[in-house]
Amino acid sequence: MIDNPRSPRVRAVAKLAKRDARSETGLFLLEGPQAVSEALTYRADLLVELFATPTALERHADIAKSAAESGITVEFVTEVVLDAMADTVTPQGIIAVCRQFPTSLKDILASGPRLIAILEEVRDPGNAGTIIRAADAAGADAVILSGRSVDLYNPKVVRATTGSLFHLPVAVGSELELVVEKAKGAGLQVIAADIKGADLLAARKAGALAAPTAWLFGNEARGLSDAHYALADWVITVPIYGHAESMNLATAASVCLYESAFAQRS
Numbered sequence: 001m002i003d004n005p006r007s008p009r010v011r012a013v014a015k016l017a018k019r020d021a022r023s024e025t026g027l028f029l030l031e032g033p034q035a036v037s038e039a040l041t042y043r044a045d046l047l048v049e050l051f052a053t054p055t056a057l058e059r060h061a062d063i064a065k066s067a068a069e070s071g072i073t074v075e076f077v078t079e080v081v082l083d084a085m086a087d088t089v090t091p092q093g094i095i096a097v098c099r100q101f102p103t104s105l106k107d108i109l110a111s112g113p114r115l116i117a118i119l120e121e122v123r124d125p126g127n128a129g130t131i132i133r134a135a136d137a138a139g140a141d142a143v144i145l146s147g148r149s150v151d152l153y154n155p156k157v158v159r160a161t162t163g164s165l166f167h168l169p170v171a172v173g174s175e176l177e178l179v180v181e182k183a184k185g186a187g188l189q190v191i192a193a194d195i196k197g198a199d200l201l202a203a204r205k206a207g208a209l210a211a212p213t214a215w216l217f218g219n220e221a222r223g224l225s226d227a228h229y230a231l232a233d234w235v236i237t238v239p240i241y242g243h244a245e246s247m248n249l250a251t252a253a254s255v256c257l258y259e260s261a262f263a264q265r266s
Helices: 008-017 019-025 033-042 054-059 061-069 079-085 105-110 125-137 155-161 176-185 200-205 226-231 249-265
Strands: 027-031 047-052 074-076 094-099 115-119 142-145 170-172 189-199 213-217 234-237
Touching (some): 008 019, 008 094, 027 033, 033 047, 033 061, 033 094, 047 079, 054 061, 054 074, 061 074, 105 142, 115 125, 125 142, 125 249, 189 200, 189 226, 189 249, 200 234, 213 249
Parallel strands (some): 047 074, 115 142, 115 213, 142 170, 189 213, 189 234
Antiparallel strands (some): 047 094
């Protein structure tokens, strides 16, 4: 059992909370039984190390079973060591180290997608992770994070996906102009979501949402620039019927993605 929170191995895991360490190693931190379980089920080949307290592994016998079936050894650690490794204040007793696995933009668009989400300068990790989760739930084919968006492997992004990171391809790093150009070349219309746009119901009535679509979501505070509006085929807003001042980006993105999912399946 690992019981020294200051050991080099523990410190190496803890450093993965920082972007520099993730970039240097090509690894990222995966926290909690739900996320680890999804990784074991869908991408066990990515797991480099798996740590757990004896109590946590006893509670999650399914993880122990999946790890054994995948040939992955579970390293037992004390609560103090797990706390030192974790990015969260109250970790849930299980942590893994995984290899990063972004998908290329080319491969995503070559697969003939009908619904994708593009995130341009989305900086809040919770929003980015929740949009990936919503895209997964809506049956989207992929998510693309522009080069100005938050790091996909930020621990808060990873946690917010609750395992959806392992369910659909995600591309990172490309500039928005290139992403839009390639998306249109692959037969996708580009719909920008912004408060300056037309009512979502108008696009629904026009039948526009049934076509293969790349939804474009911008920065939480500034939205999209005029130049980015010009790249889109439509600019649409989710209407607010009550008295709310605005809608959270991830919530609005969930509505938009599901509107397309409903239209494409009707």
